[in-house]
Amino acid sequence: MNVRDQARAIGDAVLYEGYLLYPYRASAGKNRVRWQWGVLVPPSYASAEIGEHSSARVECLLEPADHTVLHVKLRFLQTRTQDTTWDEAVEHEIDFELPLAELPAERPFQVPGDGQRTHELSGVLTARADPLDGPFGGTRLRVDVHNTTSWPSDGVRRHALRHALLAAHLVLSVDTGHFLSMLDPPEWAKPAVEACRQERLWPVLIGDTSRSTVMLASPIILYDDPAIAPESPGDLFDGTEIDEILTLRTMTLTDEEKREARATDPRAAAIVDRVDTMPPELLERLHGAIRSVRPIGPSVTVAGVRVAEGSRVRLRPNLRGADAQDMFLIGKTATVRVVLSDVDGATHVAVTLDDDPGADLQHAHGRYRYFSPDEIEPLEVAE
Numbered sequence: 001m002n003v004r005d006q007a008r009a010i011g012d013a014v015l016y017e018g019y020l021l022y023p024y025r026a027s028a029g030k031n032r033v034r035w036q037w038g039v040l041v042p043p044s045y046a047s048a049e050i051g052e053h054s055s056a057r058v059e060c061l062l063e064p065a066d067h068t069v070l071h072v073k074l075r076f077l078q079t080r081t082q083d084t085t086w087d088e089a090v091e092h093e094i095d096f097e098l099p100l101a102e103l104p105a106e107r108p109f110q111v112p113g114d115g116q117r118t119h120e121l122s123g124v125l126t127a128r129a130d131p132l133d134g135p136f137g138g139t140r141l142r143v144d145v146h147n148t149t150s151w152p153s154d155g156v157r158r159h160a161l162r163h164a165l166l167a168a169h170l171v172l173s174v175d176t177g178h179f180l181s182m183l184d185p186p187e188w189a190k191p192a193v194e195a196c197r198q199e200r201l202w203p204v205l206i207g208d209t210s211r212s213t214v215m216l217a218s219p220i221i222l223y224d225d226p227a228i229a230p231e232s233p234g235d236l237f238d239g240t241e242i243d244e245i246l247t248l249r250t251m252t253l254t255d256e257e258k259r260e261a262r263a264t265d266p267r268a269a270a271i272v273d274r275v276d277t278m279p280p281e282l283l284e285r286l287h288g289a290i291r292s293v294r295p296i297g298p299s300v301t302v303a304g305v306r307v308a309e310g311s312r313v314r315l316r317p318n319l320r321g322a323d324a325q326d327m328f329l330i331g332k333t334a335t336v337r338v339v340l341s342d343v344d345g346a347t348h349v350a351v352t353l354d355d356d357p358g359a360d361l362q363h364a365h366g367r368y369r370y371f372s373p374d375e376i377e378p379l380e381v382a383e
Helices: 002-015 157-161 188-197 243-251 255-264 266-276 278-283 326-331 361-366
Strands: 057-064 068-083 087-099 107-109 121-131 139-147 166-174 178-180 203-204 214-218 293-295 299-302 305-308 312-315 331-341 349-352 370-372 376-378
Touching: 002 068, 002 266, 057 188, 057 214, 068 121, 068 139, 087 107, 087 121, 087 293, 139 166, 166 178, 166 255, 178 255, 243 266, 243 278, 255 266, 278 299, 299 376, 305 331, 305 376, 349 361
Parallel strands: none
Antiparallel strands: 057 139, 057 178, 068 087, 068 166, 107 121, 121 139, 166 214, 203 214, 293 331, 299 305, 312 331, 312 376, 331 349, 349 370
8 A cells, every 4th residue: 555545544534533433323422412523613613612613733844855846635524414413424625736835825725515415615725834944954834724614603513513624634745855753753853843833633654654755634643654454344433442342342233223323324334234244254353463562583581591482481470560360370381472572662472371272273363471571481492
């Protein structure tokens, strides 16, 4: 997947985050207050006191090259009212091409409405680029999105949402040059990063964690280089939840609850239909994937002995740890399967118990018990 496709996939998840929550019925209390992310309401309804805003801003650092052109893709949803109290959504995508040499720039945009189920939206996108002080070069890029829709507010949020940009986010890309990470910038860029101001948009790199030609400005705070889990079979509209849990819970809905969910929204119907026909092997794939740890090499040294895959060790778990069941493992022997490192750089030794008849099966499925090097005692030198 190229970086632009990756940005679109993450953007789609952002676009529909919270669109419709389990149990996927309009009657559920959690689905009666909708649209929480990236909502840009018309100016007549905007109020800091109630936490509703008509604009958003992202600032990030760019190392441009000669004749760099900034491409901005504005993506958002627009409500479409139904005969019921449930509003569906229409996707919109507007592209802007802005040569850096021509900034600052202001680009108005408009989305037509049919006057009944959808209403006209208008807005403006502004961009500017300011060279950074110092010998290293670089540019601070600022992009603002404003909802300028004229609407005589009646003070009702649901009505205001019909004139709002929903789940609004930006995909920024350059044909030459690159963006810098705002989470882990190079040392020279840290003061400039600290001076950047974000308002309801958060910049993350796509395709890398240090520099990239594509950046996503998301209304949800993400890490650099986010990705959709390859095991995920489709939308569930709750990216902070675990797919397996939501899928299993959806399976437990009664036939009547499923009928109501299907009648609520075509996207809800698609979720229920997918879960109802999900083969067991696909459900199994949702269970047990671990990405917070990674192999760090063939071995780790413990008490002067090299411990690697195949080494036999005796377990001496730290009973002050989080797993109370570790007390039953004291003194047991185990076989090392892999040596791993987590996101904080800590080392973990993954083992299976020697007296466990299912050890080989667990190894085949990547199911292990994890211990730090100071919780194991080598029994032999690894070959």
